[in-house]
Amino acid sequence: MTKALERREKLRVDLIQAAEQMIAERGLAGLKTRDLAREIGCANGAVYNLVTDVDELILRVGSRTLLRLDEALSAAESASDPSPQETLIRIALAYCDFAAENLQLWRALFEHRMEADKILPDWSVNDQMQLFRHIYQPLAVLFPKRSQEELGITARSLFSAVHGMVALGLEQKLVAVPLPALRKEIATLVRAMIDGLAARGVKRISGA
Missing domain, CATH: 1.10.10.60 (Homeodomain-like)
Structure with a gap:
């Protein structure tokens, strides 16, 4: 060079x-x-x-943010309790903590909007999609009979629910929730969603 x-x-x-x-x-x-x-x-x-332009610059910063988020979620996965349900709860809490500690950078991931005719680069799409493996893998253990497509939809649904709670809970307005209370509510939400999915699976098998 x-x-x-x-x-x-x-x-x-x-x-x-x-x-x-x-x-x-x-x-x-x-x-x-x-x-x-x-x-x-x-x-x-x-x-x-x-x-190339400001869009690329923001996306490059976003990739750095996503890499650090990926490291935080990986650390949450490797904690002592290996059960998939508890792993999903730890991942959700790690996501919440990361957002709280990196608020503006985390917000930028979702606030940035490209023009309608601009295509998101493959490298940026890959950086985003890589994160779903943290949710997908425990779900695959919990629900081995579900197809990849079903697991993918469930992973996105679970992420959307947790992300929505974090986004609202960290909003610096009337709806703001103290972080300890927010973490508790997120854990309750994830546990309830997993229990509900498991119960629905039992009903499907029994024909109820």
């Missing part, structure tokens, strides 16, 4: 890291390319020699 390419790659890494810090401090709406250019020591227009 030539020195020019090395400098460009270093600037690109610096840009993404600076954008990550800016979003963490100001939120997605506070991301300004002029401020980023000043931060990394380049001309404003040079930012677009490092990334």
